[in-house]
Amino acid sequence: MMNDKYTEKISEWFDNELNPDEVAELQAHLAGCSTCRQTYESMQHVHTLLLGAAAHVAAPDQGFVQRFESRLAWRQAHKPWHIWVALGALLVGTLLFWSAWAISGGLLLVNAGGSALDANV
Structure with a gap:
């Protein structure tokens, strides 16, 4: 069985x-x-x-492990800064957009509770 x-x-x-x-x-x-x-x-x-x-798999060449570890250490030491720059730019852009919207009266319409659709009903 x-x-x-x-x-x-x-x-x-x-x-x-x-x-x-x-x-x-x-x-x-x-x-x-x-x-x-x-x-x-x-x-x-x-x-x-x-x-x-x-038995037929080729072993890595001499110094492979050392090169790999040094590249890994370099990458860990030099984290991708461009991601943080992009996130910062996105935050600044969002704040600028929101500020322009608020200054143009966007907040007044939201706070008043009215909308263009409500006026036609």
Whole structure:
């Protein structure tokens, strides 16, 4: 009988996360359950393929980590100031627009509670 519990256990076995008692329990289950055994064999095949592929991955060149860490430190030290300038400009623009609107009588119309639509009703 296929069970998600055993599928998870098989995965944990490949990751060396099971204690000896859990390994023995899983092996006993696999001996009696052909569905789980087939799942184990499929997962074992994929695991073997991944290990083989990992052997062919090129390692980063010498000094990569040092260059990466120095660039990261530079970026953290030089945070993007242009964002703050843009936000400041947006704030100033908003205040200027609001001031011009208030000076032109916009506040008087809002405070009076009237609108052009109310006058036609």
